[in-house]
Amino acid sequence: MAEDAAGLDDAADDLPRWRRFVPFVLAIIFAAALGFLIYLADNASEQRDRAIALQRHSYQVMLQAKTVEAKIGNAETLLARYVLSHEAAVGRQFQDEWATAQRELVALERSTRNNAQQRNAVAELRAAMTERGATLTEIALRVRYDQALGALGQLEATRKEASVRGIADALKAIVDLAERERARHNLQVESSEYRVDRLNDSYGIIGLGMLAAAAAALWFANSALNERIFARRLAAAEAARVDDLEVAVLQRTEQLREANARLQREMEERLQAEQSLRQLQKMEALGKLTGGIAHDFNNMLAVVIGGIDVARRTLARNPTKAATHLDSAIEGANHAAALIERLLAFARAEPLLPNRLDIDALIAGMEDLIARAIGTSIKVELALDAGEWAIWVDRAQLESALVNMAINARDAMDGRGTLTISTRCMTLAEREIGQCSAGDYVCLTVADTGSGMTPDVLERVFEPFFTTKAVGKGTGLGMSQIFGFVSQCRGAIDIRSAPGEGTSIRLLLPRMVRDQDFATIRETPVAAGPVANDDALLEGSQPSLTILVVEDDPRVLRSTMAALAALGHIGLDCNHPAKAADLLASRPDIALILSDVLMPDMSGPEMIEALGAAVTGLPVIFVTGFAGDKGLAAQIAGFPILRKPFTVSQLADAIGEALATRRAASTAV
Template structure:
């Protein structure tokens, strides 16, 4: 089919077409030879699986974002695609294409293929533009220039568009004197010295009369006449269209930017989820290892305690046993850090005055730091108490002080400050609204960069040298804060030091005062002989627990499982106390306690575990006993259990 061009007598024909088949699942593209020719890819491309970027690489840069958004809609589930856009062939020619396509869905309504037809509509677009020009003839200026002449024949509208004085004939030099910000000369030829290939161009001008900045489009024909040529064309104002095009381009850029932002947010969320899953896995592994290690340490500590009582009074032997006990206690402290990171250590709930606790630790901290570092304590007056575990909080404070010291190898001042703050929702990231006491340890040392700061609380991450840190200190403090319904924050910059802060919720009520410290357990000078049922699935732990109890003067029955313990309990109604492990197969310590109270409602029960996640609904008669425990702690738990029975 042919159409007559209303301007200049140009002819146009229906363009060629090609097809594409985009496999969404494998992200590959198949095209036919016509598509390959339209895109300038070469006929061999039609026999290959192409990367899907081939669909976009030839699209004009000004149209590419718009088409990417439309294709993204198809890949997200939209059904139809119908867009016109420009492509640039390898030789630099710009062609107009009309792409029409649709998505194909699988049984789950998920897109699996994107197929369509690409049609060359270049000539139609030109014809449409000429028609638009003809329909707005009032805004068109015409010109004619013959090669070799110094003047051009122009219309009055031509002059008005350029801001020139109306005339029928103007010197080519006058026309070209209109300031152009880009593009070729208005009347090509006199300056170029060669026959132009095309008159089609768009450029900005500064009008001669009022200095207005306008966009002008030029269209026409180059007619060759022997050795010379003649130019016949039109100009018209396309400022409004250009402004709309710019607005659309800005909109496309905004949409593309939003798409990129959404992709980035999704990637960040996925990365955060992966990190959370990784940390959860590390926490589970750490907690399990620490629990098993606790059992081993308990066997060592209890055996060494009993051995020290029974060996001859030899200072050399005592020194070896004490060294073994000291090593076991250090191992127990390490397991507490591991369990704190996993948020599974057994915490003792005590009302603590933070300022009194710090003052009580001053000598210990100063001796630990050494003479090159001085301690500056600054407390807010009349601080409310918090509920925490004294030993764990002391360990956390000492750890932070040592970290501050290591950040200032040449010495310096370490500040420890406290403050009371009512926190609103969102004031401190990750902290719920409420009343908190903040405990900060501040140094002026090396500081940390963003990447180091981001990883500082990861387990086993350390910037210290080999053998100088386990990488569990800050992760332990982080776990401790979370378990106490608080938060641990770090603020640092390279060369400006670090501020480490523990935010812990205040105790219920408005009680203000000194630290409440539980008395240290002591072995009884004499005690009532009791009949005690000890239960643990680990025979090594059971044997050592029984030995500690017998050394205290008690009669001990041993059970390796919950079922065996219940049988012993039914056969021995005179049992005074049940001591059971928490984590046992088939029947846990909590389940054993439930069944035991069905048999003996008044039976005191001691539950031994290295974990801190014992169910809160356990009976009031249950006494918690943290592993690993020594003989003094065990004796204290027995006294407390019997004391509760007497008080009821």
């Protein structure tokens, strides 16, 4: 045996030296091959994990996009309910739902920040949501200030605006991009799985080689096998999670589909309800407006009719006393005209007469007037700091607004307290206060130390004919007029008040910048305030003219003809604008046209446009008690305007101004 062993040792010693290292070389080769395969397997596993993570991310983006869409739909539904119900709780729900949609949008932006296409689509979605949010907020504010009819109309009109389509298109683009990314990542997962399977097949061959080469190779093979099992389990777990996520997306999609169907049904029901509700709201608003106007007009007509009747009875025996009663009747008529101006200002239908104005100088000049209006028991303090900032407003409207606010403050303080009027310069961001655009503003503040207002009163402060004063103490049009005036100036009004803490009213008026374009509010009407009688006007201070009077109302036509006769002019009556062309052709001596604005079949501006060359160089004066809509107001801009009702003196002034303007134009040419 010893010999056999020795023989074996000798045989081993006889083996070539290189043969001894073959097992080690093979072990090293198989170990290197195994290490290389392990590296490939780890790399394939990492690629698969990365593809699965990207696949999950695509599902997350799709889910977030659907969530944003659902929140927007819920917010729109709640706003529609708020417009119909006026319930503050529903309004807050709308705001909360829209805020949630904004938060979901932020999450969506974070999820898509590494994908340029998705990031661009989300940026378009944010722009569309910002525009849509501004529109919905404006509608909610209209509801808050009891402009429900306008809010309903605006909500319906904005259903098809570009921002709605922009939101839908952006959401679809985001979902489509995420879907394409998911499909691409699915292919990557399948490719990495195939590579892992191929590497797993190679493990068996390397394992057999390692068993033949060395025990160490077996250890490496076992380790690799364990890693492969773990990787398969991990892949199976990730695949299960992906399947669960896909099921969740399908379920959420179905829920959104059902929510959309419910929203469509609610919209149809709302449209049906609007048909019946709209008529009720119109009648209610008309009843309030008619009642308030009837009350004030009956009072004024009582003064006019009573004064004229008494003057007629006393004219023969006491002309002086009759003249006094006629003056009272004229004063009542002027008050009626002022009421109409207030109503038109509130409705934003009466054009402003703007001019460049130094607000600090205006307020300083009105200090004595305000002091007399509110009484000596109230202390007036001025803090004027507008500096050189000028504004572009109607001086009379601003003075009226300032006096109205001062009188309201006096009543709130029961005749005792401190009234503070201050001005300062402000630079606002977009919609920082109300609906103000970004830019410079002059802030006029009127603050009192009075009783303040409850939240219920503050909600209705701009409502026409709403007043907390006793019957006969106020018309309820003061704050409505101020609201209309500030809106026409493209500014804003802000009221802060609480019971027992006084009231502070801020008027934000845009600063007038040099060379700024104010064409949207500039007009050139003739002032129509009370004018003292001027006998020279009635004695022919102007040369006798032949004037064409176009007026469809026979009573106004007779009155105008009589006024022209009193001024020494010859009036040609035309009761329909279609007859004006024939009269102009037959009477070449016509020197001026005096035309109503609103007439049947054809408006005054339309008549002038139709006459064309026949009125070239002929002065035209438009007479109106209501300028109509903004389009019609733009048509009469640049022409002298005479407001109804007017006196003979005012008619003479208008004729003189029209002739002077024509002469100046001829001289310039």
